[in-house]
Amino acid sequence: MTDHASHPGYSEDKQKVLKRLARIEGQVRGITKMVENDTYCIDVLTQVSATTKALQAVALVLLEEHLSHCVVDAARAGGPEADTKVKEASDAIARLVRS
Amino acid sequence: MTDHASHPGYSEDKQKVLKRLARIEGQVRGITKMVENDTYCIDVLTQVSATTKALQAVALVLLEEHLSHCVVDAARAGGPEADTKVKEASDAIARLVRS
Amino acid sequence: MTDHASHPGYSEDKQKVLKRLARIEGQVRGITKMVENDTYCIDVLTQVSATTKALQAVALVLLEEHLSHCVVDAARAGGPEADTKVKEASDAIARLVRS
Amino acid sequence: MTDHASHPGYSEDKQKVLKRLARIEGQVRGITKMVENDTYCIDVLTQVSATTKALQAVALVLLEEHLSHCVVDAARAGGPEADTKVKEASDAIARLVRS
Numbered sequence: 001m002t003d004h005a006s007h008p009g010y011s012e013d014k015q016k017v018l019k020r021l022a023r024i025e026g027q028v029r030g031i032t033k034m035v036e037n038d039t040y041c042i043d044v045l046t047q048v049s050a051t052t053k054a055l056q057a058v059a060l061v062l063l064e065e066h067l068s069h070c071v072v073d074a075a076r077a078g079g080p081e082a083d084t085k086v087k088e089a090s091d092a093i094a095r096l097v098r099s
Numbered sequence: 100m101t102d103h104a105s106h107p108g109y110s111e112d113k114q115k116v117l118k119r120l121a122r123i124e125g126q127v128r129g130i131t132k133m134v135e136n137d138t139y140c141i142d143v144l145t146q147v148s149a150t151t152k153a154l155q156a157v158a159l160v161l162l163e164e165h166l167s168h169c170v171v172d173a174a175r176a177g178g179p180e181a182d183t184k185v186k187e188a189s190d191a192i193a194r195l196v197r198s
Numbered sequence: 199m200t201d202h203a204s205h206p207g208y209s210e211d212k213q214k215v216l217k218r219l220a221r222i223e224g225q226v227r228g229i230t231k232m233v234e235n236d237t238y239c240i241d242v243l244t245q246v247s248a249t250t251k252a253l254q255a256v257a258l259v260l261l262e263e264h265l266s267h268c269v270v271d272a273a274r275a276g277g278p279e280a281d282t283k284v285k286e287a288s289d290a291i292a293r294l295v296r297s
Numbered sequence: 298m299t300d301h302a303s304h305p306g307y308s309e310d311k312q313k314v315l316k317r318l319a320r321i322e323g324q325v326r327g328i329t330k331m332v333e334n335d336t337y338c339i340d341v342l343t344q345v346s347a348t349t350k351a352l353q354a355v356a357l358v359l360l361e362e363h364l365s366h367c368v369v370d371a372a373r374a375g376g377p378e379a380d381t382k383v384k385e386a387s388d389a390i391a392r393l394v395r396s
Contacts, residue, residue: 018134038113041164048154051154062143066140067386071372075368082365082369088141093360096144097353097393158295166269166284171280182266186262192291196295219329229318239359243356243360243363244392246359247393247396254396264339293343294346
């Protein structure tokens with residue numbers, strides 16, 4: 001569960017991701033306020049699209065990090081672990097593409 | 100800006116949307132905690148995909164409401180307003196499909 | 199089934215859509231050739247993404263046309279038909295957003 | 298460009314992908330016929346969504362293959378090549394998620 005912690009560079013990515021997530025939480029609260037105030041639907045929709053895009057950007061950062069750490073490390077370690085990691089990453093990508 | 104307020108049924112949809120948004124805000128906070136705790140990337144990605152889907156579901160509720168209220172009302176009122184509303188809705192749909 | 203045929207402007211949109219579809223068919227054939235020739239995966243993926251975008255663009259043209267003809271006409275005609283058309287359009291949008 | 302050709306299993310995946318692409322080409326031709334015959338927009342849209350999904354499924358097969366061959370092989374070979382492959386794959390995934 002914490003096997004990323006030792007990767008150099010993870011904490012930098014981690015801070016970047018946490019910053020983005022804080023911004024996304026603010027965006028969701030902003031959408032809530034817009035709906036409470038009966039803001040025009042189309043303006044609310046624009047904000048929802050922007051927030052969805054921001055979430056997908058977080059996913060892409062996490063995924064690149066996963067490929068460059070977990071998948072590459074497993075490949076270097078040899079053995080069947082690399083296949084498992086690739087399958088797992090591919091499933092995550094599929095969920096992402098379909099969401 | 101508040102021309103929805105008078106539509107019957109809007110306040111019901113509004114409560115439904117606000118409930119969903121509260122849940123989404125909780126999901127984003129959950130993702131933040133996962134990243135802080137160095138949860139395995141793939142598990143974080145699964146939550147990000149679920150949250151993205153939840154946001155898109157909110158967008159679809161808002162959009163259906165917009166079509167059945169604003170677009171239909173403008174069409175009934177006659178005049179060029181209906182075209183403007185359709186164009187506006189189509190642009191919002193395009194942003195949604197591309198996000 | 200052919201209730202669009204009488205709408206002014208439909209045949210212009212129709213020609214535009216048919217042209218785009220012919221281009222998309224060519225793109226799919228191009229991807230086939232790339233795979234047959236063992237083209238580098240990433241280059242094939244770039245073409246697949248471009249073709250997916252082109253298909254979504256066709257969907258958006260068809261949808262805007264549907265909203266401005268069928269939905270607006272049904273709203274003007276009055277009665278429950280407008281609700282049916284809005285529901286139908288919303289379901290189509292949902293399938294599009296999720297695909 | 299043809300560095301996949303020697304991977305065991307590639308030709309099986311290749312046949313599978315070519316079969317899917319042939320089906321997608323048929324789907325696009327089907328959509329063309331629907332538009333020519335003025336088929337109801339919503340029915341055309343359903344087919345467009347299905348075809349988009351089919352294209353994304355091809356992309357996911359190609360991507361998994363790419364990760365399990367090119368990325369894993371580069372990681373095993375060592376050196377900076379693995380980073381290049383991961384970056385390239387991540388960019389392709391981003392294009393896919395955004396399309």
